[in-house]
Amino acid sequence: MPVQNPEQIFQQKIEDELKIEPKDWMPDAYRKTNLRQISQHAHSEVVGMLPEGNWITRAPSLKRKAILIAKVQDEAGHGLYLYSAAETLGQSRDEMIADLHTGKAKYSSIFNYPSLTWADMGAIGWLVDGAAIINQVMLTRTSYGPYARAMVRICKEESFHQRQGFEILLVLSQGTDEQKAMCQDAINRWWWPSLMMFGPHDSESTHSEQSMQWKIKRKSNDELRQQFVDMIAEQIKVLGMKLPDKDLKWNAEKKHYDFGKINWDEFWNVVRGNGPCNKQRLDARRKAHENGQWVREAAIAYAEKRNEKNKSKVA
Amino acid sequence: MKYALIDYTLHLADTTLILAQRNAEWCGHGPILEQDIAITNITLDLLGQSRNFYQYAASLIGHNASEDSLAYLRKEREFKNLLLVEQPNKDWGQTTLRQFLFSQFHFFLLEQLQKGNDTQLAAIAEKSIKETTYHVRWSSEWVIRLGDGTEESHQRMENAIEELWRYTDEMFTPVEYENESSVDFKELKTKWLNNVKKVFAEATLTIPENEFMQTGGKSGVHTEHLGYILSDLQYLQRTFPGATW
Numbered sequence: 016m017p018v019q020n021p022e023q024i025f026q027q028k029i030e031d032e033l034k035i036e037p038k039d040w041m042p043d044a045y046r047k048t049n050l051r052q053i054s055q056h057a058h059s060e061v062v063g064m065l066p067e068g069n070w071i072t073r074a075p076s077l078k079r080k081a082i083l084i085a086k087v088q089d090e091a092g093h094g095l096y097l098y099s100a101a102e103t104l105g106q107s108r109d110e111m112i113a114d115l116h117t118g119k120a121k122y123s124s125i126f127n128y129p130s131l132t133w134a135d136m137g138a139i140g141w142l143v144d145g146a147a148i149i150n151q152v153m154l155t156r157t158s159y160g161p162y163a164r165a166m167v168r169i170c171k172e173e174s175f176h177q178r179q180g181f182e183i184l185l186v187l188s189q190g191t192d193e194q195k196a197m198c199q200d201a202i203n204r205w206w207w208p209s210l211m212m213f214g215p216h217d218s219e220s221t222h223s224e225q226s227m228q229w230k231i232k233r234k235s236n237d238e239l240r241q242q243f244v245d246m247i248a249e250q251i252k253v254l255g256m257k258l259p260d261k262d263l264k265w266n267a268e269k270k271h272y273d274f275g276k277i278n279w280d281e282f283w284n285v286v287r288g289n290g291p292c293n294k295q296r297l298d299a300r301r302k303a304h305e306n307g308q309w310v311r312e313a314a315i316a317y318a319e320k321r322n323e324k325n326k327s328k329v330a
Numbered sequence: 331m332k333y334a335l336i337d338y339t340l341h342l343a344d345t346t347l348i349l350a351q352r353n354a355e356w357c358g359h360g361p362i363l364e365q366d367i368a369i370t371n372i373t374l375d376l377l378g379q380s381r382n383f384y385q386y387a388a389s390l391i392g393h394n395a396s397e398d399s400l401a402y403l404r405k406e407r408e409f410k411n412l413l414l415v416e417q418p419n420k421d422w423g424q425t426t427l428r429q430f431l432f433s434q435f436h437f438f439l440l441e442q443l444q445k446g447n448d449t450q451l452a453a454i455a456e457k458s459i460k461e462t463t464y465h466v467r468w469s470s471e472w473v474i475r476l477g478d479g480t481e482e483s484h485q486r487m488e489n490a491i492e493e494l495w496r497y498t499d500e501m502f503t504p505v506e507y508e509n510e511s512s513v514d515f516k517e518l519k520t521k522w523l524n525n526v527k528k529v530f531a532e533a534t535l536t537i538p539e540n541e542f543m544q545t546g547g548k549s550g551v552h553t554e555h556l557g558y559i560l561s562d563l564q565y566l567q568r569t570f571p572g573a574t575w
């Protein structure tokens with residue numbers, strides 16, 4: 016039997032659809048790409064709590080309040096699973112969080128838009144969680160084991176979120192004129208940023224090709240985006256609302272919806288930190304961390320005192 | 331008799347709702363992700379309890395009363411929550427202390443309501459007591475950890491006690507609608523104080539002496555904080571009267 020080198024074993028595993036596990040040998044770039052992507056994903060879950068958290072105290076009924084709180088809490092849980100998955104690649108959560116706070120690490124740009132009305136809770140659930148699901152369902156089959164398993168848990172909750180978001184909009188769409196207007200306005204504001212969530216066109220995307228080869232990604236940005244447009248263009252009919260795109264129409268030949276041009280200047284502008292809420296979101300995360308400093312220190316000090324006491328008891 | 335029961339049930343509903351509303355302000359801003367989740371669990375539990383109390387109150391009131399009409403369309407002077415629960419979060423120390431002082435009381439209260447003569451309240455208490463046991467444990471651990479943590483955390487806890495202690499006696503001072511209830515306030519206070527002393531001792535914290543006690547929340551005379559809480563809470567219902575959500 017020929018002796019295989021670690022790189023061949025790795026490559027063979029990828030080809031055989033076997034998962035790569037933390038202790039396995041992996042190319043440095045594979046580790047780095049996964050670490051970047053998973054930590055970025057974790058940050059997105061946590062920063063993503065902010066726009067929706069913004070409406071918790073103002074939710075319009077006790078039932079909606081309970082659903083919204085549980086939803087935002089789920090996102091915190093997603094953040095936890097993902098930080099744990101990322102930690103298996105050799106960086107601590109503290110380091111990842113520090114990178115977020117210095118701006119070195121990114122998070123999904125969608126959360127740099129403001130949540131202005133109650134209808135935004137619906138639009139975010141329906142469109143933003145909806146776009147996230149499309150990406151995440153693909154990632155349940157990603158080649159890195161801990162990431163794939165985290166995605167399986169997360170996807171179940173995300174589809175709840177999407178349905179709940181849609182439900183919020185459905186009620187508004189059947190409500191008063193003001194509620195209908197609120198519903199349409201939220202869709203108008205969140206539609207294009209949601210399309211941007213899938214990232215640049217395949218032709219412009221820097222990481223895509225290698226990620227496909229390593230089976231970190233299994234579909235291209237444009238494929239995923241098309242899948243999302245096809246889904247939403249159908250669902251919106253139930254709401255009796257319109258997507259803000261005059262070029263949106265069914266293409267019978269391609270069996271897909273055609274849609275208009277995305278404003279990539281806006282996309283890059285937000286990525287570079289100039290979105291409407293980039294500053295507020297990062298400030299809020301930093302502030303929570305700083306305000307928690309004394310709490311974390313006290314918890315450590317207390318645990319150490321405890322250990323000392325227990326030791327002296329044993330001795 | 332029925333009016334007293336309605337008011338008492340509303341008092342329980344308002345207290346749990348307002349504390350949930352306060353705790354909810356932490357969601358997304360906690361000191362560490364695990365604790366963000368933990369306090370949000372407590373928020374959800376309290377919100378669930380308040381909904382049960384409101385639904386019961388609504389059934390007693392009849393007409394078109396609902397959990398939402400009671401939570402969203404009553405005014406400052408009609409709210410009957412304890413003053414303690416409307417106090418600001420300020421920092422993690424004050425928040426966990428507030429939770430501890432309340433949950434420790436709430437646990438013994440639910441224990442009594444479980445055995446009380448109102449079957450509906452007994453049923454809600456029965457459902458709520460297990461989660462409240464967890465709230466007591468979680469908040470006691472934080473009071474101890476912060477009280478006996480660093481110099482800074484100890485000082486912050488002393489400050490929080492200074493801030494909140496004055497609102498504790500209201501829990502044991504019956505108002506008119508509580509006169510006929512089967513709650514034994516004396517026993518409640520004894521048990522509560524006992525446990526608070528134990529936890530404070532372990533936390534190296536001291537109970538203030540001769541603190542003047544503030545009351546009024548249970549009869550609708552609140553601190554200035556409540557108005558702001560309600561203006562957030564009720565904003566949409568007030569802005570769009572009659573809309574369904």
Ligand SMILES: [Fe+2]
Pocket residue numbers: 060089090093169173
């Ligand atoms: Fe999520």
Ligand SMILES: [Fe+2]
Pocket residue numbers: 090144172173176
């Ligand atoms: Fe979600």
